[in-house]
Amino acid sequence: MHKALADAGYGSRRELEEWIVAGRVSVNSQPAHVGQRVGPEDKIRVNGKLVQLKFGLRAPRVLVYHKPEGEIVSKDDPEGRPSVFAKLPRLKTGRWISIGRLDFNSCGLLLFTNDGSLANRMMHPRYEIEREYAVRILGEATPEMLERLRKGVELEDGLASFSLIVEAGGEGSNRWYRVVLSEGRNREVRRMFEAVGLMVSRLMRVRYGPVHLSPRLKRGQCNDLEPGEVQELLKLLPPEHKTTAPGGSGPYAGGGVDDEFDGDDEVDGTSG
Secondary structure (H helix, E strand, O other): OOHHHHHOOOHHHHHHHHHHHHHOOEOOOOOOOOOOOOOOOOOOEEEEHHHHHHHHHOOOHHHHHHHHOOOEEOOOOOOOEHHHHHHHHOOOOOEEEEEEEOOOOOOEEEEEEEEHHHHHHHHHHHHOEEEEEEOOOOOOOOOOHHHHHHHHEEEOOOOOOEEEEEEEEEOOOHHHHEEEOOOOOOOOOHHHHHOOEEEEEEEEEEEEEOEOOOOOOOOOOOEEOOHHHHHHHHHOOOOOOOOOOOOOOOOOOOOOOOOOOOOOOOOOOOOO
């Protein structure tokens, strides 16, 4: 059930599991349960509204957005700050799911999809999808600092390291570095540099997995990947880890809550 709704863009699998437990989803006028199998003949309602699910193969949409600084990756913000979702095209059904996030003061590549399974494959730590950033710091990192960042620095939520860190130019007090990591903890890039005594003055994501930020895509603009590009993306991603509910089978056998990962990169927050 939650897999079918996620694939249709109604939310993440974890969120939809919570909706099912809360009684917001029904199948054939009966409350749904987590792991329930559904098919084309079933009448599914979310918050009392009948939804139409496509059980055949469908190509997901993937949207590339060039996020500027000063926008939050959230639909609801108590402070009323501008949201990236305000710039996205409307969907007839489902909703846009952000693949990773960037904090309020970060910029660069941000991906969206209407397919919950695709979002999960690109965000979950088990898939180790690379994220690449251009980072400007105040001052110059010593060889010892760079070596620490490669080997790993201890953060409050565990050890973190860059799989790649190379100099990328700059002069005076502003130095650029290109870094790559394969996970997305809250403000991880900034915290890693801070751990060796360096302050990040600008952070820009330039690649997420096989998708690069095009120099032709200006700040605040978005662009759909072509169907062929989406298919190529799917081929390049690691195969999805599937789990089946006890005794489950069929087109949408339910998986456990641990299949879904909602956290990611420089997550939006008041700290920036």
